[in-house]
Amino acid sequence: xxxxxxxxxxxxxxxxxxxxxxxxxxxxxxxxxxxxxxxxxxxxxxxxxxxxxxxxxxxxxxxxxxxxxxxxxxxxxxxxxxxxxxxxxxxxxxxxxxxxxxxxxxxx
Amino acid sequence: xxxxxxxxxxxxxxxxxxxxxxxxxxxxxxxxxxxxxxxxxxxxxxxxxxxxxxxxxxxxxxxxxxxxxxxxxxxxxxxxxxxxxxxxxxxxxxxxxxxxxxxxxxxxxxxxxxxxxxxxxxxx
Numbered sequence: 001x002x003x004x005x006x007x008x009x010x011x012x013x014x015x016x017x018x019x020x021x022x023x024x025x026x027x028x029x030x031x032x033x034x035x036x037x038x039x040x041x042x043x044x045x046x047x048x049x050x051x052x053x054x055x056x057x058x059x060x061x062x063x064x065x066x067x068x069x070x071x072x073x074x075x076x077x078x079x080x081x082x083x084x085x086x087x088x089x090x091x092x093x094x095x096x097x098x099x100x101x102x103x104x105x106x107x108x
Numbered sequence: 109x110x111x112x113x114x115x116x117x118x119x120x121x122x123x124x125x126x127x128x129x130x131x132x133x134x135x136x137x138x139x140x141x142x143x144x145x146x147x148x149x150x151x152x153x154x155x156x157x158x159x160x161x162x163x164x165x166x167x168x169x170x171x172x173x174x175x176x177x178x179x180x181x182x183x184x185x186x187x188x189x190x191x192x193x194x195x196x197x198x199x200x201x202x203x204x205x206x207x208x209x210x211x212x213x214x215x216x217x218x219x220x221x222x223x224x225x226x227x228x229x230x231x232x
Contacts, residue, residue: 029215030214030215030216031211031215031216031217033216033217033218033219034218035155035218035219037155042204042222042223042224042225043155043204043219043222044222045218045219045220047218048209048216048217048218048220049211049215049217049218054220086154086155088155088157088216088218088219089216090214090215090216094214095168096157096168096170096171097145097157097160097168097208097216098157099147099154099155099156099157100154101154102154102155
């Protein structure tokens, strides 16, 4: 399968923990990466590989994976975390890039 | 610090070919361990991968666009380019170029550098 499925919208109370999930058969074979996108801006990589954060990404962002599901967890969500979040990986062939449909995170 | 910058016309007429170039600075496009992609985002919608090129010259395309897309690289200018033929209004989108790393196993390391994006409108 070449599809990655995300919940369209998730909300979290300020300071609480939220998990955003991404499902797809190819995730059994390939790591998912996660991106944060704010209005009018390019996406920013926040998690890649097993659970790696690029320089400058706060440690409240973490990633995990089990079976066909990858998860992005924000522990202690802040107002500035309100954004769209996308997962991406490869398709089952490993050659083609696929993106999830995105999850709009609202911080209440 | 690697930087990517898209350039090209912001307005393209229907049935014509959309052409964009991504200029890479702060790193060589010929470096191993990376692929160079074009990604687009329709207004208010999600990210759609268009295709990519590796330093070796190998290309891969989104099957839904494959018949209309060509991605090429000019290592002498440290640039890679996108051509999308026979455009329609449905190709109106913000177009991004981005770099993706990958592990030795082939598993992706994510798109770590992106251009700021360029809006291309298809209209007569």
